[in-house]
Amino acid sequence: MLEVNGRPYRLDVADVEPLADVLRERLGLTGTKVACAEGTCGSCTVVVDGRPVLSCLTLAAACDGAEIRTVESDNELLGRLREAFTAQDGFQCGFCTPGQLMSALALLERISDPSREQIVEAMSGNLCRCGAYEGIGAAVAHAAKAGA
Amino acid sequence: MPKLVKTEAVVEGRTEVRWTLVEEDETPEWTEDAPPRVVGEPATRVTASARLTGAARYTSDIRLPGQLEAAVLRSPHAHARLVSIDLAAALAVPGVRAVIGPEDAPELDGEKLLTAEPPYAGAAVAALAADTHAAAEHGITALSAEWEPLGFVTDLDEAFARQDFYEEPSEDVRGDADAALRDADVTIEAEYLAPAQLHNCMETHCAVADVRADGVTLWVSTQAIYQARGDIASLLGIDEERVRVICEYMGGGFGSKFGAGHEGGLAAALSQRAGLPVRLVLSRRDENLTTGYRTPVRFTYKLGASRDGTLQAIEASGVMGMGTGGWAFPILEPAKSVYACPNVHLMTLPMKMNLGACVAFRAPGVMEGTWAFEQALDELAEALDIDPIELRRRNHSENDPHTGRPYTSKRLLECYDRVAELANWDARDELRSDGRIRRGMGVSSQYWWGGGGPPAYAEVRIGKSARPVVTVGVQDLGTGILTACAIVAAERLGVSPGDVIVRGGDTELAGHGPGSGGSMTLASIAPAVRSAGHRVRRQLLDLAADMFEISASDLELVDGEVRSADGTLRRPLTEVTGKLGNAWVTGAGSRAPNPEGMAVNTFGCQIAQVAIDTLTGLVTVEKIFAVHDVGRIVNPMGARSQVMGGILQGVGYAVSEERVVDPTTGTVLNPGLEDYKIPTIADLPEVVCEFVGRPDPHLAVGVKGLGEPPIIPTPGAIGNAIFHATGVRLREAPYTPGRVLEALG
DSSP states (O other): OEEETTEEEOOOOOTTOBHHHIIIIISOOTTSOOSSSSSSSOTTEEEETTEEEETTTSBGGGGTTOEEEOTTOOOHHHHHHHHHHHHTTOOSSOSSHHHHHHHHHHHHHHOSSOOHHHHHHHHTTSOOTTOOHHHHHHHHHHHHHHHO | OOEEEEEEEEETTEEEEEEEEEOOOOOOOOOSSSOOSSTTSOOOOTTHHHHHHTOOOBGGGOOOTTOEEEEEEEOSSSSEEEEEOOHHHHHHSTTEEEEEOGGGOOEETTEESSOSSOSSTTOEEEEEEESSHHHHHHHHHHTOOEEEEOOOOOOHHHHHHTTOBSSOOEEEEESOHHHHHHHOSEEEEEEEEEOOBOOOOSSOSEEEEEEETTEEEEEEOOSOHHHHHHHHHHHHTOOGGGEEEEOSBOOOOTTSOOSSHHHHHHHHHHHHHHTSOEEEEOOHHHHHHHSOOBOOEEEEEEEEEOTTSOEEEEEEEEEEEEETSSOOOOTTHHHHHSSOOSEEEEEEEEEEOSSOOOOOOSSTTHHHHHHHHHHHHHHHHHHHTOOHHHHHHHTOOSBOTTTOOBBSOOOHHHHHHHHHHHHTGGGGGGGOOSSSEEEEEEEEEEEEOOOOOSOOEEEEEEOTTOOOEEEESOOOSSSOHHHHHHHHHHHHHTSOGGGOEEEOSBTTSSOOOOOSOTTOHHHHHHHHHHHHHHHHHHHHHHHHHHHHTSOGGGEEEETTEEEETTSSOEEEHHHHHGGGTTOOEEEEEEOOOOOTTOBOOEEEEEEEEEEEETTTOOEEEEEEEEEEEOBOOSOHHHHHHHHHHHHHHHHHHHHTOOOOBOTTTOOBSOOSTTTSOOOOGGGOOEEEEEEOOOOOTTSGGGBOOOSSGGGSSHHHHHHHHHHHHHSOOOOBSSOOHHHHHHHHO
16 A cells, blocks of 8 residues: 555555556656666655655565655645746756655755755755756755745 | 758768758848847746656656567677577567567668677677566576677777777878977977766666557657657668657757667567567666767877967877777867967877777767867976966967868957956965865866757747747757747747747657757757747738738837837737637748858866865865857856756766776676766856857857857866866876875875
8 A cells, every 4th residue: 555645556566666666657657767776866766754765776565554755746845846946947857857856855844944065965865967956956945945 | 942052060070061951041130239138038948847747758758558678688798709599488488579689680870789799798689578577587588698708808008009990090180290399499298098988867778669560659868859760760661751759858868869779779670570669778787888988088199389388289199999889089179179280290099999889978079188188288388387378378279270261250268368357367376285185276278069050940830829839850858959949939929938839859840950969959940940930920910010000010029919119009919819710820940051161169268176185085176167158148047057067077077987897807897876976966066157148140040059068178177277286187087086196196
């Protein structure tokens, strides 16, 4: 039993099935991106019970009963983050962006007014080859400020 | 009436002769007195909403009924002969629907996609498609491939020692460099070793092919949908018009994704055999073994100058490791074309090695060539005791130094002045100290092409809601090209860029465009979009003139309104378009050739400030000051992002990125992002970036390209900054802590 973006799903999953595959291949939630499938890039980050997790390394079976949120979810904070990522040009190709948004969401839900160092630490596991980091950092800071 | 015109286009330094269909373009150029609105004002991306909600559909997100998953058997050896393979056993695995072995290899661009004598670790030998990924992997195991390992060369110097050339060495000569070196007041000799850099696009190479009796659809992550269409048509032996290629969203390319690629070719061949759609997505490891790299190069330079700093001679060679394919990048172009120097002798030696084929990577050849040459130039400045920027100024070339052609525009001297001012260059010695942390500043010039050219076509339509629809035959890698097209169309139609709907990345759409590479895209497509927009504008003004009984020449389109010049009439544009019912007002535009006999180039200069921890050897790039001359800036926001991206990839090249090959097995040791270190948000330097910004007077719309320029000077400026900080010249990148500590002694 998984709860994804507020909707319950009753699924039989294999022991070895990663959460990313269940989200993408079985639930059709392809917003979550898999770029390395070995936990090194952060693209597949989703929020599980308030914590950012790498869905490529997380077993779906271990998420029984957990509350999962992906880039397809929505709330006021995520709306603010989307506005800020747009205004600060915090993405280019957009492939790492769902993971960036989920890491940022988890950070701001935990710390509403993070320092620059806290932002860098929380976001440093999310690689962006286009190099949109300046916009990403600014977007997280702006989204936090807009909520204050 | 459209006309066929023969034209020359310069793509990454290679001149191509093309025929192109050109429509007459009556669009007036903007003048200094009446600069454009909208164009040049910052705009957010038209793709923002789709990319930020997960709605954007990338190739690997495609899911078709009955879709199969492909897997590829790849050589574990750097060079081997396939002794045996059991295709029948793989086909007998439940769920496996099609298997292709090397005997039956499909061909793409004259190259077989599967081989029984794999020339590098990772080379594809067999491919299959199955109901599930797991079944496909079982199929690969069932192939029970057996190999006979063969001898291999993966070391650049060893390849050179064997004189095993991939293609004939090439020379560029002007004057008599030998004699000039003998006569020069001051000479230096320098050697630099450039690493192989891996693209590591976040989206790996991938394709979904659906081959049916009535036509083919290929979704592929590509920088060139039309090239991909040609590839698949030729692979399957069908007409190009029967092939549709779609790349709606893509996750980066940086030069590594042109045409259909091996993944597109194999997916199509498997789909044809299985009669079902096939998806092939490369793993990160396969990506880094098989999809190309920036070549490793051993550069040697001999420079000679007069006492006053005037360059008299440049002698250079570059031994580049091409692996098993690709093309010889213009690695000595910076030595040839950036500065005035009467005597030049250059030799490029492309070596064959048991590694995958090299492939273009953002400013291929020119970035690594600039990295090395601009440091050699600094060594000359040191020997002459002349300020490095002053030395560059003294050797400024008014015309292309090799061909003598005049530039359409060149404002490099302005770049030097401004970047030196921004960085406070003259006070740079104040950064230096003898403490544990050493700081310094270094400089590098930037030279690239980027003038664009035909063929490029666009269509603009407007319907009842007055939201223009722009269709272009180009794909958006993530550069923001579609947003730039929206801006250019919006200007003609007096609407805001956010009102424009832009469609691209689909060969079924109107408009045919170039591949996204060589900093060509915007300079190629923007004039076509503007011309198409202008045709729609004229028709709208004629309609409005009839409706409001005012001469069309007295009407303007501004802020979504039709206005008369005297201000008496102000009506919403929808009042005109609302009368169209479901009809469209349509305009097509094309790109005319660039002026003949002129060199079109982009220029710039960057200064890097670095801090070196002498205890740990860690190099931190603290600041980059960047000033580039790339003509008119269409979207300052997108332009800055391009510069940030280029700089960060340059920082990675300089301090952390390097493909490491195991000399005993010939395999790549770091094909994952754990061991191949690309910059993270923690590595972001402070960037001060400006553009000269003035339109190129000889180019339509005044635009030159910006994709490549910002990466070009970054690594060399960092290398020179390390020398300024420490007095030690590092001759091999990346400047890892180990190399730094060793050099510092």
